[in-house]
Amino acid sequence: MTDSSRRDFFKHSISFGAAALAAGSLNNLAWGAEKPGSKMKYGLVTYMWGADWDLPTLIGNLQKAKVLGVELRTTHAHGVERDLNAQQRKQVKKRFDDSPVTLVGLGSNERFDDPDPKVVQRAIRATKEFIKLSHDVGASGVKVKPNSFHKGVSHEKTIEQIGKSLNIVGAFGADYGQQIRLETHGSCSPPPIMKQIMDVADHRNVAICWNSNAPDLKGPRNTKEENLQYNFNLLADRLGATTHVRTLDWPDYPFQVLIDLMVKMDYAGWLMLEAGGAPKDRVKALAEQGELFKKMVAKSQLAL
Secondary structure (H helix, E strand, O other), rough: OOHHHHHHHHHHHHHHHHHHHHHHHHHHHHOOOOOOOOOOEEEEEEEOOOOOOOHHHHHHHHHHHOOOOEEEEOOOOOOOOOOOOOOHHHHHHHHOOOOOOOEEEEEEEEOOOOHHHHHHHHHHHHHHHHHHHHHHHHOEEEEEOOOOOOOOHHHHHHHHHHHHHHHHHHHHHHHHOOOEEEOOHHHHHHHHHHHHHHHHOOOOEEEEOOOHHHHHHOOOOOOOHHHHHHHHHHHHHHHHEEEEEOOOOOOOOOOOHHHHHHOOOOOOOOEEEEEOOOOOOOHHHHHHHHHHHHHHHHHHHOEE
């Protein structure tokens, strides 16, 4: 082999090796990549199923059920409320920091639909207090409601009022690293109405908390599954870190379709149980729902 041939041989060998190594690296990355939906997690809203559990009991029961995320709803037995002092807030944060349970957010009952401006201003002030509390206890956001239409007030005026109020609390929440999560709730809950609200509430820190309501299944399509997909797509680009679901085997709502949609978009937030009719053994039932969630996500992933 001449010097020239030898140089060409080594040059081509190095190029081929680098290309093969690069291809191998890409294949390894693809092989090791998480499937869409793998970041999605399952948690609990302390409504009915956890309403009477104090904080140590709540955290302990979530650990037993292996459901490791929670949204604390106001007025319930855990007692995480706006009147906690600084030391008490630190204690709440430490309880979660010392456990595997994530405090995902606080569920306020504040709403911005009232025709009386003074009532709306009170709701805005209260939401700001919840934002500070959520920050102090280590959560990442606050749930609020739209909520209703009122006699003698046009829908357009109420929608604009709600949207502008959300922009105010959204900007305030951003300063504290707290997402404002607007639950699709009340007579404002139909997704087309929620989209109108979100078109006004255009602050990047205001997001939708999908609530799995009956109006989700109504609309211009032929089946409830098709209407769910249609309505979901109206709000998909504004979904926040929390989504509320009922028991996943509830026959009146096609939860497999909802999970299919969320896996397809690679949703990285929390699906959180908010259900009435608490069973006798809530810890066992919660664990079963957590396992069902995993199976349904896996089924969606296989269908991709």
